[in-house]
Amino acid sequence: MLLLTAAAMAACTGSAGITAEIKDAGESEIVLRQQNINKFDILDTVRTDAAGRFRYKVKLEKGNPDFIYIYRNDRNLASLLLQSGDKVHVVADTAGNYSVEGSAESEKLRLVEKDYADFSAKMDSLANELSEVGNDAAREAELSSEMAGCYTGYYRKCVKYVMSNSRSLTVVPVFYQTVAGSFYVFSQDTDALHFANVADSLALAYPDSKYVKALEQEAASRRKQLELRVRLQTAEEIGYPQLELPDVHGKKVKISDLDAKAVLLYFWSPDNALQKMANLDVLKKIYSDYKGKGLEIYQVAIAVDKPAWERIVTAQGLGWTNVCDGLGENSPVIGQYNLNRLPAYFLIVDGQLSDRAISDEKTLRKALDQVL
Numbered sequence: 001m002l003l004l005t006a007a008a009m010a011a012c013t014g015s016a017g018i019t020a021e022i023k024d025a026g027e028s029e030i031v032l033r034q035q036n037i038n039k040f041d042i043l044d045t046v047r048t049d050a051a052g053r054f055r056y057k058v059k060l061e062k063g064n065p066d067f068i069y070i071y072r073n074d075r076n077l078a079s080l081l082l083q084s085g086d087k088v089h090v091v092a093d094t095a096g097n098y099s100v101e102g103s104a105e106s107e108k109l110r111l112v113e114k115d116y117a118d119f120s121a122k123m124d125s126l127a128n129e130l131s132e133v134g135n136d137a138a139r140e141a142e143l144s145s146e147m148a149g150c151y152t153g154y155y156r157k158c159v160k161y162v163m164s165n166s167r168s169l170t171v172v173p174v175f176y177q178t179v180a181g182s183f184y185v186f187s188q189d190t191d192a193l194h195f196a197n198v199a200d201s202l203a204l205a206y207p208d209s210k211y212v213k214a215l216e217q218e219a220a221s222r223r224k225q226l227e228l229r230v231r232l233q234t235a236e237e238i239g240y241p242q243l244e245l246p247d248v249h250g251k252k253v254k255i256s257d258l259d260a261k262a263v264l265l266y267f268w269s270p271d272n273a274l275q276k277m278a279n280l281d282v283l284k285k286i287y288s289d290y291k292g293k294g295l296e297i298y299q300v301a302i303a304v305d306k307p308a309w310e311r312i313v314t315a316q317g318l319g320w321t322n323v324c325d326g327l328g329e330n331s332p333v334i335g336q337y338n339l340n341r342l343p344a345y346f347l348i349v350d351g352q353l354s355d356r357a358i359s360d361e362k363t364l365r366k367a368l369d370q371v372l
Contacts (some may be wrong), residue, residue, distance in 0.1 A: 001065060016087070036210075112161070199212065253298075265347070299318070354367070
């Protein structure tokens, strides 16, 4: 049995060979890094010879290509997307310019990164010029328009690329590119459809790839965000997904039943000790400070043990609206508000779901100070 298991594991593993020449590097240290979803792992460290050359063999799972990066002094010299059996030759310089032979996917990745670098440089240049424009309103408008056009053109190019290469893992880094590190190139609600379509196509080609699984999770999250946005846009009377859940007395209460300028919609887990403490240390103080100014709280427990939840609410003397459907992680409210972690805060102001980002007591107080 052990021999069969070892043979099966050997059959699932392979390797790719790298030969590289780093011009002007001489004898120096090269670090090989491997992508691990959203971070880099150091794969190995090698030394080049006097001519800046080295060889390396990368172990890979058959059928699961992986991203390998060649670094020198914290500068990325070359990016590769390798699969078992590849034999690639890289010629690079110490400035990060390179060519690659022997891997069509690595060449695609090189072109993807070059386009992104060119776009980022253009946007940075326009942003710098805009910051120095002074009081010239006409020039400011011109530069803002040029930046918008630059982004739109690049976004359309990216959409065309991912649609034309939906079976290539080179689309994965494209989906996570950002503009000046502040927002994703693919930041529109409807981009959820691109994520979902490409994730489905990649899953057929690479069903066991960690990158595909991560993209599937992102696609699901984006789809929920899109569904939430659609519900908000199609709501006739209220600007948020309505909830109607039973309170500690079994009476169903709607969010819209609360007569207040601002409603704090708060999702929590009664099983979490820190979140139980937050009821006393944070919410009670918030409620005391802002109730007279127009605040109410609609607190939703994600739990299956309703008697235990009721005991906590009663023992802690939580005087605002507390509700729970007893379905735990199967509760439909999780999908309605796209919950991916607890606790979660939402602020409803004058019947509309606010876009203010709230993550803790400090940001909550800041938001309440602004609206009340």
